[in-house]
């Protein structure tokens with residue numbers, strides 16, 4: 001889709017006049033060269049995953065022109081990023097850093113404050129700076145995608161894997177700072193990073209962990225990618241899901257290449273869910289299952305074929321359970337309710353032993369069935385799991401966007417303990433609220449040591465205003481109701497950040513006051529991504545910005 005715009009363009013940052021804006025853009029062109037500054041004054045094009053816009057949210061939940069930049073700029077070095085930050089302070093223009101901008105489902109490349117200047121790091125700062133085959137680590141710039149890192153690691157010849165999320169086109173840095181997950185033993189992306197370089201909102205550059213200790217003769221510290229903490233307060237955490245700095249380099253640990261076996265287990269009844277969760281918990285805590293496996297509802301087997309909903313059901317609202325059953329029974333998964341996708345790693349003998357234990361445990365649920373990639377047709381989704389669970393980037397997961405015409409999607413992503421009671425309560429809340437607003441529930445649980453990331457994906461038609469409004473209303477209600485039961489989101493769309501941040505309000509919003517104290521001290525002019533993660537600088541607070 002392509003949208004003409006009927007207002008004066010570009011949209012201006014708040015409280016900046018057109019003449020000041022024009023002078024500021026001329027100054028920015030002086031810093032970066034005019035080829036590296038673009039004013040956002042053309043019609044908006046949503047594109048698609050590979051050709052995504054950096055001007056607005058391609059999966060808009062309101063009008064596409066609502067969350068737009070005034071301009072985009074493309075720094076080529078840490079010095080240029082620092083110069084852009086100083087420029088923003090001088091003109092008091094909000095800037096919004098992105099690495100690649102494929103954060104689709106969470107706001108894409110869109111800035112939280114309309115008219116911000118998007119600092120697109122991906123275009124020119126996209127080098128893999130180091131691949132260390134002895135330390136099993138790398139150091140990358142923000143524009144490195146999973147595809148690119150995969151290629152470079154392969155090219156290095158060292159027997160190492162990367163860890164990729166479901167879609168491989170995102171930024172390794174962008175995903176880690178937003179605390180995204182992947183599926184190998186190194187699936188916790190922020191947890192497996194080691195060392196950062198960050199430009200602070202005043203333009204100062206810091207290195208975290210061992211990076212703060214200079215190496216000999218001006219080299220990078222030799223243990224920068226080996227030891228995460230360095231000395232003193234562990235600062236890295238405050239640069240994730242925040243607006244306290246722009247990350248210009250980030251180190252990551254890489255997993256040794258190993259043999260692996262992916263499998264799926266199908267479970268026959270909807271009610272098996274709680275028991276499945278109780279079986280998974282000890283397997284995860286004992287690290288018998290070491291990666292981040294997924295538990296998915298059978299409706300996903302229909303959606304991930306890439307066929308539209310209308311192929312399965314032409315009625316209104318959710319696809320009825322019987323209709324899902326009827327279609328699933330003709331598919332490789334058969335008539336089932338839940339599907340577990342796991343992968344085990346190690347030597348052939350270790351894999352066989354682990355599978356034996358897993359089999360004994362899951363067989364406690366009557367009617368469960370084990371299936372392996374070899375048993376499945378070549379176009380089945382399990383083959384995509386084999387890739388993703390062994391660090392090979394993919395974009396197969398996009399197929400379920402065909403569910404609706406012109407689809408966009410929103411992720412609802414609360415965290416639950418891996419316990420029967422919590423899993424059931426949270427699932428029922430989410431299911432019933434989806435039902436109330438007329439959406440199919442697509443539950444995927446990504447399971448880590450002691451908790452599950454419950455990812456429910458609302459798919460909506462971007463041309464259908466009513467459906468978009470219902471999608472947002474559904475999200476808002478789920479956030480509130482789940483929070484009342486103690487469940488909170490691990491990550492959210494930029495436009496829902498205020499609501500989510502305030503659910504983390506223990507002791508009369510003490511955490512938010514702490515974040516605001518940091519924000520005001522690091523960014524007194526409030527130029528860096530105001531409102532991201534619900535954190536507003538003093539300049540914006542109490543002025544009606546919160547949603």
Ligand code: ADP
Nearest residue numbers: 098099100101102103142170171174175246247
């Ligand atoms: P991806 O393309 O990997 O999905 P994005 O580049 O869209 O990720 O980044 C996701 C979000 O994380 C952005 O909207 C931005 O707020 C934040 N972010 C991304 N890169 C950086 C960075 N280098 N420094 C600070 N924040 C960043």
